[in-house]
Amino acid sequence: MSSYFTRGSDHTAFAGAKFTKADLAQGAHLFAGLNCFEPGQSQAVHAHEGVDKFYLVLEGKARMRVGAEEMDAEAGTLVWAPAGVPHGVVEALERSVMLVGMSR
């Protein structure tokens, strides 16, 4: 198995109790992972000090919040959460898959 090439679809998983997280890759400076939500699931608004983060919605639609802004983000939307700015998933409106990139 290659350590450089990964199919995202091999790492999607959904659970009834809570959204799931999967690590795709990580190094000294950067992390890449997937967050998978069933409709109605959420991620509490939180912030990372000193860490920038983005989500790219790959499938589905979710109500996302960053700072004081909310958007119903569909596939193809990049959601940017700069270091220290509170962000989260208010509610997945459909079954949703998001790529997450974070500095480390």
Add this chain to the structure above:
Amino acid sequence: MSSYFTRGSDHTAFAGAKFTKADLAQGAHLFAGLNCFEPGQSQAVHAHEGVDKFYLVLEGKARMRVGAEEMDAEAGTLVWAPAGVPHGVVEALERSVMLVGMSR
């Protein structure tokens, strides 16, 4: 216009001469952008010291190289290029769009 929410499709652009790059977001620690390739276009193999990077192929198919490995990467493939490891796009096999995440 929101500074937190961006549609990737608003930033795709193709050019006959060379693959194109677009910035989607950047902070003190992280960068997100798009690379768009016409079939046959390439990105020379290169390395970033102290910077981790990934590509996520969003559309199309491209022959990607990281270190000594090559793969014809289709939509949904994450390509991980750790700091210092040479990487590039040997040849886009189809019109291709890639999300790029890089530490800063």
